[in-house]
Amino acid sequence: EGTVIAALKEALQRPRLIGQRMAERELAEREVTVMADKALPYEVLKKVMQTATDAGFGKISFATIEKDKALEAGVVAK
Numbered sequence: 001e002g003t004v005i006a007a008l009k010e011a012l013q014r015p016r017l018i019g020q021r022m023a024e025r026e027l028a029e030r031e032v033t034v035m036a037d038k039a040l041p042y043e044v045l046k047k048v049m050q051t052a053t054d055a056g057f058g059k060i061s062f063a064t065i066e067k068d069k070a071l072e073a074g075v076v077a078k
Contacts, residue, residue, distance in 0.1 A: 005051045012055035031059035 012032065032052045036045055052060050 003047060003050045004054050005047050008048065008051045009055045012052060012057065029059065030057045031061060032057045033061045033063050035063045035065075037064070 034045070034048055034052070036048075049060055
């Protein structure tokens with residue numbers, strides 16, 4: 001329910017270095033990379049992105065892994 005995943009937000013807000021204070025500019029420049037595949041519903045992805053934004057991440061990137069393509073008969077992968 002809602003637009004934010006509470007447990008994820010809590011984990012993202014944990015300090016990177018215990019006891020180190022970060023300037024507002026540094027907070028806005030924090031980056032998170034989201035890895036997902038096509039099976040992830042868009043609504044979940046949207047909540048993850050909103051949660052990262054609410055946790056103070058100014059940059060959100062996406063990463064995907066390309067599936068291996070089928071080889072033709074008799075072709076050897078290099």
